[in-house]
Amino acid sequence: MNNIHRFIQKRFFLRTRHAHPFGIVLDIDGVLFKGRNLLPRVKEAFSLITDKNGNFVVPTVFLTNGTNSTEKIKAAQLSEQLGFRIPADHVLMSHSPLKMFTDLHDKQVLVVGQKNARSIAKGVGFKKVTTIDQLKNWFPHLDCTDFSRKIVDPKETEAARKRFKPVEAIVMLGEPLKWESSLQLMLDCVLTHGSE
Missing domain, CATH: 3.40.50.1000 (HAD superfamily/HAD-like)
Known part of the structure; x- marks a missing residue:
């Protein structure tokens, strides 16, 4: 306080x-x-x-x-x-107080929000940002709510695994557009301790 x-x-x-x-x-x-x-x-x-x-x-x-x-x-x-x-x-703004959480600014964070969530997260001090949309694109097979993305190219999945860094914290910057998909991926990160 x-x-x-x-x-x-x-x-x-x-x-x-x-x-x-x-x-x-x-x-x-x-x-x-x-x-x-x-x-x-x-x-x-x-x-x-x-x-x-x-x-x-x-x-x-x-x-x-x-x-x-x-x-x-x-x-x-x-x-x-x-x-x-x-x-x-x-x-x-509702996200302005996140500037105080300097202990999280150098951690790999999964940012949940809408279109400009990445730039807002960077603006309040987070340096290592992965967005929900990036996670969906890298690992489409993990999104069990979007059946149109189930076909996965193994080469793309392997490339994504190399880019992916384990999530150390999740930052909510508001409601995502597809909350059910975002909720699934956030739960996956929590249950796997941030790993894919």
Whole structure:
């Protein structure tokens, strides 16, 4: 718990001109936006906590449980939609706390998520990343939920075995598109202690 407290304190409670006894934490989805549309009076509300240059006068953090982008991309989107600059370090994605798990950053991790899971995992500090999609492509015979991939070329399987490094940790970056297939492969990794 101390790590989380230090992470939040170090990251967010700086960079305002005046000291305040409070800060503001805003959920993005459903609080500022409904779908892609800015909710009424949001810009007016921000005028109460920013100066004429768009700088926050109260420490403000934006949260989202989204897993499909980085803090930098989300901050740029917010900046464009709100009409003033939102620094990337004022945005906390659901995967942002993974930066604290430095003891796992050098381990071989299996990353589960959607299209850009690999780049997001690298962005939060993981150096040795295998994605579920890579695992499916290397070992199609292990995916018992996708019968279209059952025909396997032995030469390809042998090449995949050479590329494959045993999984030391599994990182979930959100729901995969084909959860049943991903669940099968994650269980295989757990039951075989990360081996193929």
